[in-house]
Amino acid sequence: MADYQHIAHGFEPVFDERSRxxxxxxxPSVLSRQNAFYYGNPRNRFWRVISSLTGExxxxxxxxxxxxxxxxxxGIALWDVIESCDVRGSSDASIRNVTPADVxxxxxxxxxxxxxxxxSTAGGLYHRWLEGELGLVATVLPSTSPANASWSLARLTERWGEVLVxxxxxxxEAHD
Incomplete structure (x- = not known):
């Protein structure tokens, strides 16, 4: 297994003034860091879920x-809870020495x-580091990561749709 490395996030959040x-x-995973953007692993289902829910x-x-x-x-802003940390490869379970993102x-x-x-990793980190600052309780949805193999794309899309749609x-409606 790879040694721990201290890594900074490396790319900016996505948002504008209309984000809600x-x-x-x-x-970010190793592949996301290499691609310098979110969910860069083609096996991650994030972009397929979001596209399905937005009809795009x-x-x-x-x-x-x-x-x-x-x-x-x-109206979707996208970022990560962590700005920098020590991590082994792409393993969320290995994350330590966290510097939270400036949301x-x-x-x-x-x-x-x-x-x-x-x-759940993002949810736990959010609760620990950012929830008090934002004052918003987060909805934790099943991970779109390929490591979450127990959730099919259809099941992920349905669950994410219940909350996101x-x-x-x-x-x-606010833009109309």
Missing amino acids: VLVLGSF PVPKTRDVASKRALLVRH GRITSAARIGAVICNG PLIEKTG
């Missing part, structure tokens, strides 16, 4: 501009009304 929902992961095509793996535009169009960068520019954590619809 903040989706937080834990920390799945962006190509390395098409960062399309991924950003998809999120912004639907104030997002909340000072956008009226975030809901927080969704992508998986009403929030996206509210955001859309």
Whole structure:
């Protein structure tokens, strides 16, 4: 197994002033860090879930501009709970020595009304490091990671849709 490395996040959050929902992961995987954008592992189901729920095509793996535009169009901000940490490879279980992200960068520019954590690790880290600062209780949804093999794409999409679709619809109404 790889040794621990102290790694900084490496790329910016996605948001604009119209963002109303903040989706937080834990920390970028090795492939995401290599691709310099969120959910860069083609086996991660995040982009397929979001595309299905928004009725938009799945962006190509390395098409960062399309991924950003998809999120912004639907009022979704995206970042991770951790700004830097010690980690072995992509293992969330190995994360230690956490420096939390400065989510104030997002909340000072956008009226975030809901927080969704992508998986229990992100949820636990959010509760520990950021919930008190934001004052919003997060909804923790099943991880879209390929490591979460017990959840099929259909099941993930259904569960994420129960929470995210009403929030996206509210955001859309606010833009009308």
